[in-house]
Amino acid sequence: MPRFILNDESKINSYGFRIRTQGISLERFSNNPVMLDGHNPSNLAVIGKWTSFKAENGKLTADTEFDIEDPHANIIAGKVERGLINGASMGISFSKNDFSYENGELVLNQCELYEASIVAIPSNANAIRLRMDNEDLTEMDIKELCLSIAQNSNYQKNQSNMKFKLGQLAMLALGFAIETKELTVNEVEQSILKLSKERDELKAQVELSEEKVNAYIAKEKKEKAELTAKMLNEAVQQGKITAEKKATFLELANQNFELFQSMLEALPVKKNFSAGVNTPAGTQGVTSMEDFQKLSIEEQLAFKNAEPEAYKKLVNTIG
DSSP states (O other): OOOEEEEETTSOOTTSEEEOGGGEEOHHHHHSOEEEETTOOSGGGEEEEEEEEEEETTEEEEEEEEOTTSHHHHHHHHHHHTTSOOEEEEEEEEOGGGEEEETTEEEEOOEEEEEEEEESSOTTTTOOEEEETTEEOOHHHHHHHHHHHHHHHHHHHHHHHOEEOOOHHHHHHTTOOTTOOOEEHHHHHHHHHHHHHHHHHHHHHHHHHHHHHHHHHHHHHHHHHHHHHHHHHHHHHTTSSOGGGHHHHHHHHHHOHHHHHHHHHHSOOOOOGGGGOOOOTTOSSOOSHHHHHTSOHHHHHHHHHHOHHHHHHHHHTOO
16 A cells, blocks of 8 residues: 655645645544545544554655455555555644745644545645634635735735834834934834833832832831820820820821920920828828928928828818
């Protein structure tokens, strides 16, 4: 039996494109290398299997193993053996994006082989079964697809060769010298991409700066709140304000910290005179007029102001 050529990338098929052999995936085909009769997908059309497939020198080749117990397959095997049929054709699946337009020719760069058939006319000449994005293509579909890709490639080529004449301000904005007369599409696109990248980098820097500023503000706010609480507690302890007034001063601190601080500092400290009273040994304070008389004038005044009820009781003991 002859060895069949399933694909020759040097040949252009009847639809006007060539298939790159190295881009043909055999992963699916190697698990089920069915040989069909003329791309007929029915079970009865399976006439054997392909073996020893190899991709080299731009060609995909394979040997045949016919199902000789099938009368129909045996007839075709005889025609092949006698040299009456020597054509094979691939059934492939691909995506539109797998095409490229190179040197005025349409090239299918990659595809997936899912079956190969014995045909009267070789695949590169006329017979080939194509599926694009999981849908079978008719002959008209294939021709329209090839025409569309070719036209689009020519349009893109013409676009890349177009020249632009821009005003001086536009030239400066895109980073070109003011003396520049003309620009290609590629030059304009590259300049715009550069400006876009610089914009993104600047945006990232601004966002980072904002994060730093917000973190600093949050830290400063926390420290000010802690300082405010400390100052209010000390003011209560020093007798500058009563505990009931803390809420009022806290509201003032939230509205105007500098005013709060200056007002709190201006308030006099209420002296704890009882701390300076010298009491007789073994007593807890001034309990009699005799104890009171032992105090200095300053300590007596302090006791009177700090303990008005106790002072009254001492006065009432005289007389």
